[in-house]
Amino acid sequence: MFRQNYVDSMSTLRHQFDWLPDPLGSILLLCAAALIALLLSRLITGALPRLPGLRKIQFIHALINRLRLNISYFLMIIAASAALPATEGFSPKTETFLAHALACLFIMNLGFGIIRAFRLITDQYLNRISSRENVDDITVRSHQTQIRVLRRLIEITFGVLTVAASLMVFNSVQKFGVSLFASAGAASLIVGLSARPALSNLIAGIQIAITQPIRMEDMLILNGDWAWVEEINATYVVLRTWDRRRYIVPISYFLENPFQNWTHSSQSLIGSVFLWLDYRTPMDQVRQMFMEEIEHCPDWDKDRSSIACQVADSNAQVISIRIIAGAADAGNMWNLSCDIRERMLRRIQSELPECLPRGRTAVVSDSPSEAPWPESLMSPPVNRPDDGRYRGPDLKSPVVS
Template structure:
């Protein structure tokens, strides 16, 4: 028993010593890497330390904004690291820089308070394990990155500690140096001097005059887009060359999008400076609209060129075209899909680069690639499956544009192959839209996989008395006289069925393609039926009825023979 208590006490002592050693090591590590060491006197100390709270990043930003809104710019200057300024200028320039920074933050920064750390060491919680910095103390935090004249400017917080003083969070010296340039680019515009004070109050995150100006600006942009749309159409109607006219006509709407987005960008850069929430939403949307408009314009021009090539080289596509021509048309559609993929990829890269999202999303995307793969696989299973099936068709070519196929009882031509669906044109000019994934998973007949020839079958039901030898000669004469029947040596006839009511006769003729074969088979059937109707009407199918007769008497052969003769006449 004593041994048990002795071992338990020894175990607790070892655990206590280990815990204290680990805590001491953690403190030593925190003191060496969780802040920037500065010299004594490098940081301005406020007279009233109770009102100036700078222990955490969230506290620093919140107090700075609150002080600048109240006009206490001298106190707000204590949240700036002015160590790069000469000491004699810090007291004079500090309040001015604090006011300018507050205006820049108001116009450009939409603060994510939940994401702004409330810990002195700014450590990310372990729950965010997809971030490489999770579980580690941080000594600087980036709030906003903007680009001006090809150079990056950042609003950033840093943690600083002077000897014998607590560590504090301040706006970094680099941020202080960037304030004048940021203020010139995003500060108040000249027209704001004439705005009444009543319209400068905050309402729902925006100022009152912004709520009035945004609808006016949207209406002006809509009018500009309509004007560009009309001008492009007016210009396209006066172009003589069909290819250029078609390309310009198709680009009317995307060009209007580009014009509207560009005008809005110019208004934001030069004339109007909205608050942070509006700017944060408008700039990415305008950038996406502009990139999308340029991409769609380029795609429309490429489509016009490809259509022109198709009409000039191939013409209208159906199964009468050669295999090489249908291969060319299918390859043109495959090129278009590749171009679309490249344009979408380039557009995504441009948007991410312009919005400076690579730095913040790169590690997260790499670390969470498995999760994203699962989510995309579940959410986009149908779309991705159709796209993969479309690429499978483009590579393996089980069907081509213009192929004649029989799909689920419908005889149709493959008119178009898109990313997610196929468009089939039936013989009676109907359009069947089939998802690509569903199409490749179902059996179908491709009558043009080798060539367009097809052996058409004409089936006729006639009475037992119909003579196949006579009809065979008639069919051969009719088929050989028809210009659309090829390979006369393939002509063939046979009785393919026999029933109680009659017999089934089949006639076979080779035709150059399915569409010609359909019309030819109708024509041959009509001529065969006309011959039977005029020359052998007794060959039409007839119904036979067997009547009940009384038993014949023995020895009365004359009466029995007469009765059989009358019955035969009645049946006829």
Template sequence: METVLRPAAVIGGSLVVTLLAGWLLDLLLRRADARHPETPLWGLLRRCRLPFQVVLCTSLLRGSYRATRIFPHHAFVVGRILTLVLIASAAWLAVHIATAIVDSTYARYAAVARDDARLRRVRTQVTLIQRVVTAVVVVVAAAAMLLTFPPMRTVGASMLASAGVLGIVAGIAAQSSLGNLFAGLQIAFGDTVRIGDTVVVDKEWGTVEEITLTFLTVRTWDERRITMPVSYFTSKPYENWSRGGAQMTGTVFWHLDHSAPVDLMRDRLQEILKEVPEWDGRGSGLVVTDTTPHTVEVRALVTAKDADDLWTARCAVRERLISWLVTHHPYALPRVTTSEAATRPRSGTGSDFRLRPDGYAV
């Protein structure tokens, strides 16, 4: 009878204490969250209830499993398993606590921040800090779990003798990974590119969607994702349209006939821009920028608050002005001349040639 009651009492008592402690912790965090609505920290810490209960239950069982006298011949193995579970659950709890603190800090800052560019920079830094902390905790936990095995300690001691050679070899092998790691930290704290920035890389326009310690993801306008190592942004040139402010100036080009009514086009451009909500009103203009034997190049300038609105404004101006020319001034559109070429006049005083009605000499 004792062989049944003793294990049931130890295991059951550990579970009851764990459940009560988890309920009490959740109750205290809920009350703290209600008293301090200015910070989401206490509400975020409620996510730590499950890892906290696992840590507590494993600790209680680790300290009392010998009293249960279950599998006495395998007590060492059971103790080793509980130790490994305890280390893993403690790392799980540490990651949740660190994540709650980081998310709470960012949420409080975002609630009072007015500068969108600075907010995106802080978001990038916070995300990378969170990933670094998670990686460090996982590595430390894995090392601690390996060191619980005595053979691993012996191997570690023997490896220290050749640590210099192994360090050189590992450094050469992990050169690319380490380069990306330091590049990620440089991006986070150097403020060169941030989550939400509009960039042009390899002739692809998109928005930075995710930045990790090793790679960066750009979401293009057609919903594709371009993934590239973060070292690209520290070693090669790229365009960052959000740097120094999101406002942008764009151009729209037309190739028209030499008879195009440029003055009327300027007036029509202003009328069109007043009907385009994406135009921010900062500037506009229309000029002839180039000429060829057959056409003239006309350029319009439009401004917008960001790259997305600029693209929409440029498309609207291009489409509406072309429609206006087709409807009211079709002669301004480029055309191919198919009339006969003028003949070269014969030498003389000019009385030996005449002009045709269309103006060509014969």
């Protein structure tokens, strides 16, 4: 009944365009119906959030704002489709094409509206879990990774199905689909070979979402660069370096190649600093300096079990001292390492300048009667054969002890 009244009203409106050619008047009728529906949709989307029962529900407000265009298109397509019987001057073939085109637009608008609503729901969930204080950072990043990757896969799949369903309303597309299924064997082989990289990345995305070797905002080492996971898409990953460069890496790379993930289990890291000092360095005093300076480092995580100051190596000229301390994350670790290095060098320069690395050279003559030069730097002194304290096995060659 309502539809018949609407068609009668559209027929009455159509007669207002009798002074125009019938096809042009019918096109203006469809445009007028769509315009009336657009005005009606604005009234509906503006009035719904103000209803007493929906005024305090923030999700309804966000949903209406997100789907405002889809609601407008939805009503405009329905209005134009319902006004189609009131048109005149169209051939049966043209009228059938217009009906199929409106049905195609209706299915596409409905499908992509569902995708936008699904994205809103997942965004609301991510915002809610991120705002909780009792949820650790790894759990939040795990949920973000799973939802973002799986959401993109679902959106791609549902989008393809929506486009396919909307195009199937045309008879020509249906016939093409039947012929495509008839030759599915050869077509599947060709499509499989040509789409192998894309399919492998899609499957890798599912594996990434389930196993999670990487998560959102994980810190990785790639080609010697520190990089944070900025975005995980269905087929590639965007990595952000410390100097704001971006790596675009196929998602299958993280399943086929080894890489370093510094925040997989925890964000806390241990930074190391190496100092090369002279052999005369008093280690007890250096350790005391380190314990005093670490207390003034703002980036230290206050974990005393992670700090140490040890002689890690030595060579013919210097000893290598390794200093380690823990920090909350990679950025703080880098700042902590630089801070410790600056503080220790400043203390050593002012209190232990003799411990800084230096090169020593002494010239020793073959003649027993000539002293080495410079003699003041020889420690211990050179023992000559004529001193009578020690001689080599042949009692002729001078021996240096």
